[in-house]
Amino acid sequence: MSDTSKYDMFMDELTSLEKQIYTFVQMYEEIAEKKSELEKQLLLLEKENEILKLKIKDKRSNPELTKDLFNLGNINLEDRENLKGKITDLINKIDYHLRS
DSSP: OOHHHHHHHHHHHHHHHHHHHHHHHHHHHHHHHHHHHHHHHHHHHHHHHHHHHHHHHHHHHOHHHHHHHHTGGGSOHHHHHHHHHHHHHHHHHHHHHHHO
16 A cells, blocks of 8 residues: 555544544533533422422421311212312322422
8 A cells, every 4th residue: 555545544534533523522512511401400399399398397287277187077078089189180290290
C-alpha cells in the first residue's frame, strides 16, 4: 500500500470516530438534561408528598372528623356502598399518581 492510501484510510477512520464521539456527546447531553428535569420533578413530588402527609396527620388528629368517621353506623346501606366506592376511587387515583 502506498503511504497516501494509508493516510487516507487513517483520516477516514479518524473522521468516523469524531462523528461517533460527537453523537455520543449529544446523547450524553440529552440524557443529562432529562436526568436534571426528572430530579427536579422528584423533589417537587417529594415536597407534595410531605404536604399531603401533614394534611393527613392533621385530619387524623381532628377529633370532630374522627367522631364523624366512627359515627357512620346510621348511614343506609346504599350510601355506605357509594362512600366505599368513592374511597376506593380516591385510593386508586393516589396510588396511580404515586407510581407515575
